[in-house]
Amino acid sequence: MTAALNLGPTDYSLLTDLYQLTMTACYTGEGIEQQPASFELFTRRLPPDFGYLIAAGLAQAVDYLRQWRFGDEQITALQATGIFAQAPDRFWTLLAGGRFTGDVWAVPEGTPVFAHEPMLRVEAPLWQAQLAETYLLNVLNYQTLIATRAARLRDVAGPTAILLEFGTRRAFSPQGALWAARAALAGGLDATSNVLAALRLGQKPAGTMAHALVMVIATLQDSEDEAFTAFSRYFPDSPLLIDTYDTLAATQRLAQQMERGERSLTGVRLDSGDLVELSQQVRSRLPGVKIFASGDLDEWEIARLQAADACLDGYGLGTRLVSGRPVNGVYKLVEIAGQPTMKQSSHKETYPGRKQVWRQAAGDRLALADEAPLPNATPLLVLVMRGGELCRPLDDLTTIRQRATAAVAGLPARTRCLTEPEPLSAEISPALRQLRAELSGDRIPA
């Protein structure tokens, strides 16, 4: 039992925090569970060192909203906990017949967003919008993090660098690896080594070879060259990993074999040592051979390698791409039964009401959703689900990636830089500003 920690759509409905279900039971008991509610998903501030975020994860969010259901098995399991002993009977009827019937507005995947700009707005009967919070945050927080890192990597490495996602062994769970691969490709990487992820996404997986193969064949046959020859026999286009014993000695031998016409070689990978020095040596001895680097690389290290004139054509990105500090998106009630709402906890202020983001050359404007369109500006939030049904085709990975790359190229240098970037910040419309002031001044209800 404890080993079965895999996931499918029948698990969606229970994949939530307990309080979403207890609150749903309370709403039902109070007869307010069907009140129209709007929640918006956004970040209060960007992670440190980030000048922008690339929105990602909408496809998985939509999949969740379309598919969650409470079957007999889920309901029986909830009842067996004893937690809901005093919940009203109508709670169980609600769950058993329930599905998502609301509207969803979302920023298309691959779009840069900034603090306080909603990436998603759910307008639905209160209980449905409430229940979805946990999963929606999980999906958008993580994929947005990885897509943003991928866009930064692409921006630093340049358009011709080959960027490969190698993070599965360090990703936070197998599904975390799949989602990281998707978001990395969406944000600007070229390929993933994760075979399942690549196949699910309609992509070709990528990879080189590992030290183990070199060690096995070098041990059995007392020759590193035999390892190279054996691997090239079956995968002639695959790069060889040349740092298992002595990188420069291996390079020298490969160069001699190529000169003698005994070997063809398209690429090599360096996974240790001084990548600047080694890559320059390899380039001079093996001109025309692509050189890949791997080993704890990130956008800062790529920038350092480039500044030091390393001769690298491609990078394998693993640990530092798929782990680290999260995007801290939140999902907040902004309207209930037509009334705008705002939390007033210290240092956690938000903007009330259903909002739209208008993107224009002069910068973004955050406005109430029912304000008149801003001239010469594009609304970022578009309707993607109506009445629980998808009403706009989801973008494919290529479209998302192109959108991200073009948009990042259009951001100011001060926002794209790696060190102390300046995030853009949306101008607040007068109407939104006024609403916020009114609600801030509200007496606190006792």
Add this chain to the structure above:
Amino acid sequence: MTAALNLGPTDYSLLTDLYQLTMTACYTGEGIEQQPASFELFTRRLPPDFGYLIAAGLAQAVDYLRQWRFGDEQITALQATGIFAQAPDRFWTLLAGGRFTGDVWAVPEGTPVFAHEPMLRVEAPLWQAQLAETYLLNVLNYQTLIATRAARLRDVAGPTAILLEFGTRRAFSPQGALWAARAALAGGLDATSNVLAALRLGQKPAGTMAHALVMVIATLQDSEDEAFTAFSRYFPDSPLLIDTYDTLAATQRLAQQMERGERSLTGVRLDSGDLVELSQQVRSRLPGVKIFASGDLDEWEIARLQAADACLDGYGLGTRLVSGRPVNGVYKLVEIAGQPTMKQSSHKETYPGRKQVWRQAAGDRLALADEAPLPNATPLLVLVMRGGELCRPLDDLTTIRQRATAAVAGLPARTRCLTEPEPLSAEISPALRQLRAELSGDRIPA
């Protein structure tokens, strides 16, 4: 198609890095795929600020090893990539009939381990042991990270503190949330808010209430107290969240209502503001009511709150528990066809040969597996799978958690402390030291 990023056991075989499959094809072509191989999984160094690691994830590793298979669907998908066009035909036969038939030695979950100490050893036909690398690393790296963090949290918070796992919304994928919940419970936390995780693990989920409920009812009925009353009607034992508007005002009203016998109350949660000051005020006005804190908490913050005499009975741990820097475990070939091996890449030296860790009062000793048992010492690695079958029952979460808690309590204070802890380091047996020297001195095979 892109939305389907969920996972089940039929996905296990493809959930690997491409190079594991290309190397398997190469091994098969060379006729060495059945050579007996041993790989060990360990960390070269602990993450910064960690004095120990708590091994976790074995149950999921075993589930993977028992279940991975290549069916027609997987094989057809691999063939369609074109990558294996020159792979030998025997490669496909091997996959189609293949399952894991090897032995696995592992450190029981919940055991503290240190740098260079294997958490797992796989002894299997080369291709099987090779293919498993990616998934095994993914499983053990992440769960070990979370179990270690949980053990540190328990150690700092003390045995009576209520520690709740609230990380799902910030976890790296939904499955990442499930695995985090499991490892957190294994390492020392009391409960998780993730309903699916709790039910899968045979536990009762835990939680309080969210700001949304307070805002909804306060908006519709113009009263925060009505929100409290409504929620307590259905969940009388659940803590109330009292910081939506004015924490002290809410506290004062609750105190008055309790004095008048109008309300019973078991707990409150604080999610913002000065937790030291607020918790002291709440304690003085609501004696006997449990006070929970949440909001970007971690072991350092709990230590700070305790040192400042905050009056807190429980903590909700989310973002900072489930994300962050990873455990960088590696999985290295240590023996092939009876010959010990060792990678020699710069700064990535390892210890060759199949090893055992002997734990004794005086400290750990890392020795070759076939050395004589050390007197008065316990071998950490035990045989858990023989010939592909489980040969030892997996531990339940309670056992793992008790093991972790007891073991951490037995570590020196300098190893348990949060600031610059000193990890223990295993003594190397003379035989292992000698073998390593011999292999280091080996000529580099050309």
